[in-house]
Amino acid sequence: MSQPGPVTPKPLRAVVVEPTNRCNLKCTTCPVNREMRRPRGSMSFQLFQRILEGVPPLKRLSLNNWGEPLLHPDIFRMVRLAKAKGTETTIFCTNGTLLDDDRVEKIFESGLDILEFSMDGLGDVYERTRGADYSQLAEGIERVLWRRGERGSPLKVGLVFTVWEENEDHTEVFREAWEERVDYIKMQPLLLLGKRSAPYCAEFSGKHDGRLVVLWDGTVTICCADVEGEIALGNAEHESLLDIWNGPVLGRLRAAAARGRLPPRCRRCVELDTDVGQKRYS
Numbered sequence: 001m002s003q004p005g006p007v008t009p010k011p012l013r014a015v016v017v018e019p020t021n022r023c024n025l026k027c028t029t030c031p032v033n034r035e036m037r038r039p040r041g042s043m044s045f046q047l048f049q050r051i052l053e054g055v056p057p058l059k060r061l062s063l064n065n066w067g068e069p070l071l072h073p074d075i076f077r078m079v080r081l082a083k084a085k086g087t088e089t090t091i092f093c094t095n096g097t098l099l100d101d102d103r104v105e106k107i108f109e110s111g112l113d114i115l116e117f118s119m120d121g122l123g124d125v126y127e128r129t130r131g132a133d134y135s136q137l138a139e140g141i142e143r144v145l146w147r148r149g150e151r152g153s154p155l156k157v158g159l160v161f162t163v164w165e166e167n168e169d170h171t172e173v174f175r176e177a178w179e180e181r182v183d184y185i186k187m188q189p190l191l192l193l194g195k196r197s198a199p200y201c202a203e204f205s206g207k208h209d210g211r212l213v214v215l216w217d218g219t220v221t222i223c224c225a226d227v228e229g230e231i232a233l234g235n236a237e238h239e240s241l242l243d244i245w246n247g248p249v250l251g252r253l254r255a256a257a258a259r260g261r262l263p264p265r266c267r268r269c270v271e272l273d274t275d276v277g278q279k280r281y282s
Contacts, residue, residue, distance in 0.1 A: 009254065012245045014211035015058055016224055017051065018065035019043050019072035021216055025095055028129045029120065029162050029190055031227050032066050038228050043216040045074045047237060049081065051214055054240030057086030062093075065213060065224050070098040079110040089113045093160055097132050099140035107144065108153050116158045116186070117141055121167045122177055129167065145181065156183045163276045164190040171276050189272040189279055191225055212241055220244050222253070223266075225280075230265045 020042040026033040061082045069075050069092045082090050093116035107115060119126055119137060126134045141157070148155050159182055161167075161174060171187060179185055213221045218237040219229045231253070234244040244250065253263060271279045 009245065009250075010210035012055060012210045012212065012242060013059040014061070015051065015055065015241065016062040016065050016211065016213040017043065017048065017078075018067060018214065018216045019048075019063055019069050019075055019078065021065070021067040022071050023066075023068045023095070024071065024097060025068070025130055025132055027095075027120075027131070028166075029164055030066075036066065036227060038215075039217075041216050042072055043214075043218075045077065047218055048074075048078050051236050051241060052082060052085045052087075054236070054242060058082075058088065060089045060091065060211075061087045062091050064092040064094070065215065066227060067216075068095055068098065070094050070103060076106045076110040076112075079112050083111040091116065093118050095119075095130065095132070096137045096140045099143070101143075104140075104143055104147055108147065108151055108155065112155060114156045114158065115144065116160050118160045118162070120162050120164075121170050122174055125167050125170050141182075158182060158184045158186060160186045160188065162188055162190055163274050164272055168274055168276055187276050187278070189274050189276070192270045192272060210245065212245060214241070222250070223269075225269050226265055228265075231263050 020040075021032060021036065021038070022040050022042065023030070023032045063069055063075065063078055063082075072078075075092070079090050079092075090112050091114035092112070096117045096119070117137070120129045123134050126132075126137070141159075144155075144157060147153075148157070159178055161171065163171065175185055212233070213224050213226070214236050215221065215229050218235040220233045220236055220239075220241065221229050221231045222233065223231070233249050233253075234247065236244075239247075256262075257266075
């Protein structure tokens with residue numbers, strides 16, 4: 001049987017940037033303040049500039065990975081620069097607990113296109129998972145929606161609900177509470193890190209637009225599910241993203257994946273088996 005030839009990658013159209021991997025919460029479903037081993041830190045604005053200078057105008061730039069983006073002092077400056085560089089869609093997802101009137105105004109002034117709130121239930125269900133006050137978060141979301149109407153802003157507002165065993169039966173009541181007030185609700189199964197072997201990886205399948213993930217220290221990896229940055233393709237401090245995207249390290253990974261040989265980290269990537277939501281990786 002002949003071996004697959006070289007894999008021609010799609011154009012690099014999307015980048016996920018991790019402004020910081022610090023977070024002010026300790027959520028039950030998140031590894032950041034429970035399991036993550038890599039050092040905590042925040043990306044310098046100079047590195048962020050270098051990242052954007054090394055790519056053509058992007059279709060999508062996500063300004064969050066692991067960590068709370070509103071903890072970064074330059075988060076809105078990053079959004080403004082990305083829009084000035086021609087990025088079509090800028091987005092970040094927040095836990096919403098740090099929203100105040102000043103940050104709400106800066107969301108609109110920055111030109112952000114999509115704001116997502118990560119929340120996994122209503123009332124007590126949310127508070128058991130997040131350890132934060134649900135009513136405070138709900139008020140923050142309502143403040144954003146009200147100001148959007150006042151400004152006539154095109155900002156889209158979405159909610160991201162991570163489905164796991166403790167809240168799986170809570171999804172419908174959550175939809176009923178919020179679906180007519182926001183632009184969309186995204187249900188996503190919990191990522192089960194290292195639980196069992198996975199035979200498939202969406203990032204190597206051609207399913208997504210070409211994209212890379214840049215961690216706060218410049219480490220470049222193929223997927224946001226690589227929590228520890230194990231699949232290090234290079235570093236944006238020293239290489240352009242286009243050079244990494246078209247370079248030999250990622251080329252070898254694509255060729256191996258085409259033969260069914262996934263990196264060890266990808267083989268450990270499995271999501272909760274549930275009928276609620278759509279799997280992203282496995």
